Amino acid sequence: MLDDMERNCPEHTLPVLCDISQVDSFDNAWENIICKHSRIDLAIVCAGIGELNPKLDVETELSTLSVNVMGWANTVASIYRLFERQKSGHLVTITSVGGLQPTPIAPSYSASKAFQINYTKSLQNKTKGTDIIVTEIRPGLVDTRMAKGEGLFWVMPLDKVCRKIIKAIDKKQKRLIVTRRWRIINFALKHLI
Template structure:
């Protein structure tokens, strides 16, 4: 039986993907700070915070209990708009979105290498290419996450381990903040994209395509705007 570890599956994409994999016959171990509200004979939940000192040990125990882990999906993520009275929220975005995935890699990748294969998927964002004064911690953490996973994937693919970086635009979850959310997709559509990713194992997925093109066009504009704000 195929076994997946999904990190950050209390709600949103992580929870929907957990349900889809269970319906497709996978066994799933979920790790998140709160319970996912799932009851299934092929589901095990572990309460864990990716920013806690004990997270790697919790993940190690979860992997050991699962046996061989064919798939690990890092779906944990936070992203608050900038509040100059609460800069700790920006730090937390970097801790969860970037350092959390790095700590996950430390535990999961050696196991996949020892097993001779596996697939690591990280949920990044099309915001990884933007300079965002509105959410600097989120944009910076996703830029670091994408860069890290894409480079890691290049190193691991010859060893039989695939790494996919999935860059979504706006998805209809609590993470979709802001007054304007162009081309927002449903959670179910995002899961469809992920299921296709599990079959084809691409290095990078950017979706939706029109939003990808729009983000690319906005990249130089965001850099100019950031420089002008300094004056």
């Protein structure tokens, strides 16, 4: 997909490979992006990992946290600081309804997604009086490699979720919980449990 974008729109596309859990890797990639595109209007941060880990293997927990908290926060903060210098920009974070309720089979995943939700809310409060927009996309289970486990329900088709995300970004919504079924779950977890 990125190859197609680069071929069709080379002046607006710069595919860069980096591991955000390695801060230097991201920082170097980010510097290259800024050198090529001095201004960025829209940045979508869709980075996260998660494994089922009921036995609490420490390496698995720390690996998840290094991407979903440390690397993610460095990435989001770097983008936000650029938008502050530009005095405008649209930052989109992809979090998860998994951040609303702790889960014993993937504790670092649910905890790290709670961190992302609250970090995004903090940035949204920080944007007041600026031309910076922060949108949080909070999906439920989507038919990707991240949907793991037995007996999963309400797994949403990727193309349907993508269409809704694109629409929310175009409208510059503050938050989108994808899809309607997951909005019900989100409400229940937030208000009833």
